[in-house]
Amino acid sequence: xxxxxxxxxxxxxxxxxxxxxxxxxxxxxxxxxxxxxxxxxxxxxxxxxxxxxxxxxxxxxxxxxxxxxxxxxxxxxxxxxxxxxxxxxxxxxxxxxxxxxxxxxxxxxxxxxxxxxxxxxxxxxxxxxxxxxxxxxxxxxxxxxxxxxxxxxxxxxxxxxxxxxxxxxxxxxxxxxxxxxxxxxxxxxxxxxxxxxxxxxxxxxxxxxxxxxxxxxxxxxxxxxxxxxxxxxxxxxxxxxxxxxxxxxxxxxxxxxxxxxxxxxxxxxxxxxxxxxxxxxxxxxxxxxxxxxxxxxxxxxxxxxxxxxxxxxxxxxxxxxxxxxxx
Ligand SMILES: NC(=O)c1ccc[n+]([C@@H]2O[C@H](COP(=O)([O-])OP(=O)(O)OC[C@H]3O[C@@H](n4cnc5c(N)ncnc54)[C@H](OP(=O)(O)O)[C@@H]3O)[C@@H](O)[C@H]2O)c1
Numbered sequence: 001x002x003x004x005x006x007x008x009x010x011x012x013x014x015x016x017x018x019x020x021x022x023x024x025x026x027x028x029x030x031x032x033x034x035x036x037x038x039x040x041x042x043x044x045x046x047x048x049x050x051x052x053x054x055x056x057x058x059x060x061x062x063x064x065x066x067x068x069x070x071x072x073x074x075x076x077x078x079x080x081x082x083x084x085x086x087x088x089x090x091x092x093x094x095x096x097x098x099x100x101x102x103x104x105x106x107x108x109x110x111x112x113x114x115x116x117x118x119x120x121x122x123x124x125x126x127x128x129x130x131x132x133x134x135x136x137x138x139x140x141x142x143x144x145x146x147x148x149x150x151x152x153x154x155x156x157x158x159x160x161x162x163x164x165x166x167x168x169x170x171x172x173x174x175x176x177x178x179x180x181x182x183x184x185x186x187x188x189x190x191x192x193x194x195x196x197x198x199x200x201x202x203x204x205x206x207x208x209x210x211x212x213x214x215x216x217x218x219x220x221x222x223x224x225x226x227x228x229x230x231x232x233x234x235x236x237x238x239x240x241x242x243x244x245x246x247x248x249x250x251x252x253x254x255x256x257x258x259x260x261x262x263x264x265x266x267x268x269x270x271x272x273x274x275x276x277x278x279x280x281x282x283x284x285x286x287x288x289x290x291x292x293x294x295x296x297x298x299x300x301x302x303x304x305x306x307x308x309x310x311x312x313x314x315x316x317x318x319x320x321x322x323x324x325x326x327x
Pocket of ligand 1: 006007008009010011012013031032033034035036048050051070071072073074075090112113114117160161162163164182183184219
């Protein structure tokens with residue numbers, strides 16, 4: 001199996017590369033853009049700007065992969081808010097470029113989408129719930145999903161949420177935490193707790209609950225879509241949603257740090273700063289249909305955090321599954 005991964009320097013993309021190579025024995029070609037990986041990924045690298053239709057087409061026709069897993073995008077909400085046109089080019093035009101090129105070379109496409117296609121008013125959301133985004137990022141993902149599912153290729157839409165884990169392109173990376181973010185929150189929480197800092201999180205404001213997703217687990221789900229030739233929309237996120245305080249306490253418990261350092265506060269006590277875009281409140285995703293279709297069990301938060309700990313300690317991907325594959 002030959003897999004082309006876009007966004008090879010990213011948190012998700014670097015995990016897709018690693019899992020594809022080490023667990024699926026796939027031949028992997030990955031696109032890089034502005035950054036070069038600081039660590040060897042043992043795959044071929046191609047410099048590609050995914051917004052450049054001709055460059056995308058040329059590259060994919062040259063490699064003729066069996067599947068493209070499209071991870072390149074931005075999760076910088078402020079940037080999208082400031083520059084709508086850039087967001088459209090990067091999230092919509094680029095997705096169309098890749099989908100068209102997949103059509104030309106007969107590759108399947110997995111499009112990485114988000115829980116933010118939902119507005120957060122009526123969770124939990126199942127795979128076939130109607131999208132209702134409340135901000136520009138969510139809208140761009142809905143448009144991307146629509147392109148991929150209607151252009152006439154074999155596709156999988158892989159919705160993920162609140163991703164954390166090890167970026168194999170930059171093993172020493174500690175993300176800066178944006179105030180409303182849920183993505184990479186465990187990375188930041190671990191760093192804070194290891195420094196002995198307190199963590200104060202709200203339970204009554206925006207982005208209060210999501211399904212934390214270990215990057216290598218969602219990568220495994222995406223590769224299962226490819227390997228088993230599944231078509232449709234999948235929730236490749238953590239098995240269960242938690243709120244921000246629960247998540248902090250789970251991080252502390254997993255790493256043997258002090259859970260008492262994590263406490264809840266009302267958002268008004270915390271001065272979270274002005275938030276210019278609309279942010280969903282609770283985007284819990286139901287994963288039942290995904291688990292039964294892919295015949296694999298998504299990792300719940302406790303297990304995902306435990307696997308991440310082993311990855312950090314060993315510097316290796318590590319086995320994720322217990323003997324029981326599905327419940
Ligand atoms: N992180 C989360 O919590 C989360 C949650 C839900 C969904 N998602 C989705 O998951 C996917 C991956 O996110 P991530 O967290 O891995 O993001 P990330 O770590 O910020 O990685 C983004 C990647 O996109 C690349 N890229 C940006 N502009 C490009 C361009 N014009 N051409 C080619 N490559 C370009 C970046 O390359 P450079 O490094 O060179 O800039 C980087 O490799 C995205 O679709 C995101 O929307 C993420």
